[in-house]
Amino acid sequence: MHRIAVRINGKAYGHEVEPRLLLVHYIREKARLTGTHVGCDTGNCGACTTLLNGQPVKSCLMLAVQANGAELTTIEGLAGNGLHQIQEAFLDKFAVQCGYCTPGMILSAYALLKANPKPEEGEIREAIEGNLCMCTGYQQIVDAIGHAARTMRMSGSR
Amino acid sequence: MLNLDELFVTRKWVGKPVRRDQDIRFIRGEATYVDDLEMECGHVAFLRSIYAHARIKRIDTSKAAALSGVLAVVTGEDVARETRPIVPRAITRPATQYVMAVEKVRYVGEPLVAVVAEDRYLAEDALELIDVEYEPLRPLVEIEDALREDAPLIFEEAGSNELLHEKLEHGNIEAAYREADLFVKERFRLHRYSSTPLENWAIIAKHEKGDDAFVVWANDQQPGRSTTNVCNMLGIPNSGLRLIVPDSGGGFGIKLAIWPYIVILCLLARRTDRAVKWVQTRREHLLAGTHAPDARVEIELALRRDGRILGLSIKDIQNDGSFIHTAGIYGLIKFATMVGCYDIGATRAELVSVVTNKGPTVQNRGVGKPTMIFVLERMVDIAARRVGLDPAEMRFRNFVQPGQMPYSTPSGEIYESGNYPECLRKALSLSGYEEFRKRKEEMREQGRYLGIGMSASIEPGTSNLGYYYTHRGLPEYMGNAEGAIVGVDYDGNVNVLLGSVDEGQGHATTTAQVVADMLGIDPGRVSMSTHLDSLISPFLGHSGCYSNKFNDVDLGAVIMATKKVRDKMLRIASHALGVEAGELTFRNGEICWAKDERRSIAFKEIATVAYKKILLLPEGMEPGLKEIAYYKNPAAKPPSKANFNVQLTHSNSVHMATVEVDVDTGAVTIVKYVIVHDCGTQINPGIVEGMAIGSTVHGIGAVLYEEFVYDENGQLLSTSFMDYLKPLAVGLPRFEVAHVESPCPTTLLGTKAVGEGGAIGSLAALANAVEDALAPFGVKVTSLPITPEKVVRAVRETGEI
Known part of the structure; x- marks a missing residue:
């Protein structure tokens, strides 16, 4: 067992964990933050996307011990009690169907818009290439991210 | 209405x-998806068969049971003692199957042993300690393997590997054939694929000791049927099962087959007196979850010289794998749309359900209608060429006209409303059909191969649940x-x-x-x-x-x-x-x-x-x-071989795909995609549009990327999203969606189906477009998927995809 300490959404967590414990299982089962999902176990679907020190990572491809000392952001930490503009845009543009891919999709979009506040449609599509959605066919998600980019630019937020 | x-x-x-x-x-x-529920649970993992077809000679679970942290170990033998077998719905031959492998394994991935442990990691460790001795049998992978005369029987008691073989005629097919001037006939091969909901199956079962009752949380799609099945198989009263379905991360039919695992989880809960949880891995989902069956279809149209289709014959053989509960359904449900959007007076159908050593099948998005519309819409294009008509004109000549509504197909399916010509006119206009034809020729001179393809399809909704019993006496379920x-x-x-x-x-x-x-x-x-x-x-x-x-x-x-x-x-x-x-x-x-x-x-x-x-x-x-x-629904008819309706509402759509094919790499790029859709009254156009596009992308995945590939031993080679490719945000076109609204007279609001249409109509639209693009090479599309490898080979050698 190894002792790890991480900050998730600004809150400190510390646990004894097995070295083989996946980060996604740590987030879900130890930190009890269940907005981060498991869809494929092989790093293809992106449902487990989490921000690790600001960068999107697939938390099913990392061990919890590798995240020791890191700052993590999950969907629950994106906007406090309200909704982030990306979340608003996902509602406005019908970018959610079953919701299972949504947290990972939103975090990938968040990382994109932080780096590139004015993405072209092709850039949006590339940014979510690692996130599978089985319901929407992506079009409304792409539109939502474009819409979020516009509202964020207008309000000057990042 | x-x-x-x-x-x-x-x-x-x-x-x-x-x-x-x-x-x-x-x-x-x-x-709150099932796996999100906060509950102290034992965790379940399954040991699954590594052979496609084998006798189980011995299973030794003693070391697993002795591992610290293991709470229970259950084998197929226990299951056979403590539960009743699965009741099939459509097959006509006897076949006995339990929810876990008993005496024999019939597909790679069939559950052999279930282990409950303090956590999932430990449960997986325990699986490593189980020793199974198999006596391998000849694997029957493809339909042809299973139908060979010397093929072993997968279910000996059935006496055949064909579990259903039905011949049905409706309308005067002989007269149609007599009056016809010409016939077009083709054979198609359809592959196995699945709409793979992003959330895998998940179940928690808890045992209430005093009453021998169970509380189950599962992402089950049809709890009405599952509760009946589970109670019957466990031999408990209905009051002994409380089923709770929280949020579910997509279904697409694939979550209709969870209940066999609910039975297993209940047994494990009873054994351990603990809440027990199983969350399927993606590998388990792809291997032993469920697929749409692969199929071989022969279809013939009897036509007049002017392009009017008088009769249709089909021989449909489904590789239903090895799940007897739903075997045969894909064949029978085709009657919901056997004549598609066309006024065809007579049909002859021979339907065969074959068991093989491939994995289980269940009702994947569209259930059989994607296959039916694919072969029919391919044939309409082929027939149009034979009689020298543009594919659009061929369709206009054969459409059921708005004035004919409600229209009864030869078998008794009632199309209650729709304006098929208007949908096609709109799609032709939005896709720039006429201008495209000119552009295509110009591009071809530059060595680029573009093509346009269309399909007109019916999207049936609201199943009349008796349809698959039409030959077995009165069904347990009717209507909807x-x-x-x-x-x-x-x-x-x-x-x-x-x-x-x-x-x-x-x-x-x-x-x-x-x-x-x-x-x-x-x-x-x-x-x-x-x-x-x-x-x-x-x-x-x-x-x-x-x-x-x-x-x-x-x-x-x-x-x-x-x-x-x-x-x-x-x-x-x-x-x-x-x-x-x-x-x-x-x-x-x-x-x-x-x-x-x-x-x-x-x-x-x-x-x-x-x-x-x-x-x-x-x-x-x-x-x-x-x-x-x-x-x-007031329109459902009781089951009868002569006159029955399989489904009770009938939306329709026209899909127009424009593609470019790179003949050197075999890559197919969708340049433009138009969907004209009629689902009657729309309640929420934002939701409707998402469904129309999302279902279309399921079809695009099936045509261009996805295939469950088995080797000759029945080993599935595509067991992760690295091998089983799903469509990504990159590589898809921007879809143009337009609507025609023909309210449905038999629903209260005039609404009709919307969730499956794209998965039905897109297959032929894309295939027709690829065939159009490759016309200079005389390439014919008779199978799916259309992979780069098949395209290159067709262009260079075979002339056939």
Whole structure:
């Protein structure tokens, strides 16, 4: 067992964990933050996307011990009690169907818009290439991210 | 269809793209999928067969059972002792199958042993300690293998590997053949694929020791049927199972087959007296979850020289793998759309369901209709070339015309409404069909190969559940229906419970829109839990989310229950205000006198009378303000071989795909994609558009990327999303979606199916487009998927994809 300490959404967590414990299982089962999902176990679907020190990572491809000392952001930490503009845009543009891919999709979009506040449609599509959605066919998600980019630019937020 | 002006007191919400604010939990990461439930559980892992076909000689679980942290180990032998076998729905030959492998394994991935341990990692460790001795048998992978004369029998008691073989004729097929001037015939091969919901299957089962009763949480798509199956197989009374379905991360039919695992989890819960949890891995899902079957289809059209199709013959052989519960269904359900959008007077169908050592099959999005429309729409293009007509003109000549509605197909399927020519006209115009033909020639001179393809398809909805028993006597299920409870709470807000579940369709918002317009309130005042609980939700054998029944019977039940509540509110208001009920009207959460709106009573006050100040109720009226209603589709016919309807609503669409094919790399790029869709009255166009596009992308995946590939030993080679490729945001076109609205006369709101259409129509549209692009090489598309490798080979050598 190894002792790890991480900050998730600004809150400190510390646990004894097995070295083989996946980060996604740590987030879900130890930190009890269940907005981060498991869809494929092989790093293809992106449902487990989490921000690790600001960068999107697939938390099913990392061990919890590798995240020791890191700052993590999950969907629950994106906007406090309200909704982030990306979340608003996902509602406005019908970018959610079953919701299972949504947290990972939103975090990938968040990382994109932080780096590139004015993405072209092709850039949006590339940014979510690692996130599978089985319901929407992506079009409304792409539109939502474009819409979020516009509202964020207008309000000057990042 | 009801008179909507009478039904609705406002027209503010139905028809508008109302935001899914009821589902805000999904956006915030606060949804509750089964795996999210906070509960102390034992964790389950399955040892699965490594052979496709083998006798089980010995299973030694002693070391696994002795591992510290292991709570229970259960084998197929235990299952056979403690449960009853699976009851098949459509097959005509006897076959015995349990929910785990007993004596024999029949596919790679079939569960052999279940282990419960303190955590999943430990349970997986325990699997490593189990020793199984197999006696391998000859694997029967493809249809041809299973039908060979010397093939071993997969189910010995069946006496054949064909579990269903049915020949059905409707209309005067011989006369059609006599009158025909020419015949076109082709053989097609369809592959195995699946719509793979992003959330895998997940179950928690808890045992209530005193009563030998179970509480189960599962992402089950048809709880109405699952509860019956599970209770029967465990031999417990219906009161012994409470099934709860929380949020579900997509279904697409694939979650209709979870109940065998619910049976296993209940056994494990009983053994351990612990709540036990199983969350399927993606590998398990792809290997031993469920697929759409692969198929071989021969189809022949009998035509007049002018292009009119007089008759259709089909021989359809489905590789149903090794799950007897649903075997045969893919064949039979084709009658929902056997003649597609066309006025074809006679059909002959030979339907065969073959068992093989491939994995289980279940009703994947569209169920058999994607295959039927694929072969039919390919044939219409082939026939058009034979008679020298443009494919669009060929379709115009054969369409069922709007004036023929309601139209009965030869087998008795009733198309209740639709304007097929208008959909095609619109699609031709949006896709720039005529201009494209010119552009194509110019591009070809530059060495680029572009093509355009179309398909016109029916999207049937609301299954008439008796259809697959038409040859086995009276079925256990018939027709289709759903139940709903609508109540006005103490605070005057409205609460809805439905017997169905939500797989991501936004039922709560759609329902809120309908109820809001019926009661003159804001949809924000209508809440609906989409979590089903068999103990408290209204419930029928049909209950669940499948075959696009929501817009029809589910909303039907909501409407009927809301009407009951509304009538009661009017009577209470009439009594309280001293005004005739006929003179009352609904306004912003109040009921008021039409002649003087100041005389009014708020919903909250009405609810107070109904629940609390019950002495103020009109004489003889029961207290309470909550009503239950069950609603059944009125068009369902009882099963009969001569005249039956498989499904009860019929949407339609035209898909037009423009593609470019790189003949050197074999890559197919979709340049433009137009969907013209008619699902009758739309309640929420934002949701409808998402379904139309999403289902189309399922079809695109099936045509261009996805295939469950088996080797000759029956080993599945595509067991992760690295090998089983799904469409990504990159590589898809921007879809143009347009609508035609032909309201359905047999549903209350005029609505029709919307969830499956794209998965049905897209296959042929793309295949026809690829064939058009490769016309200079004379390439014929007779199989799916259209992979780069097959394209290159077809262009260089074979001439056939």
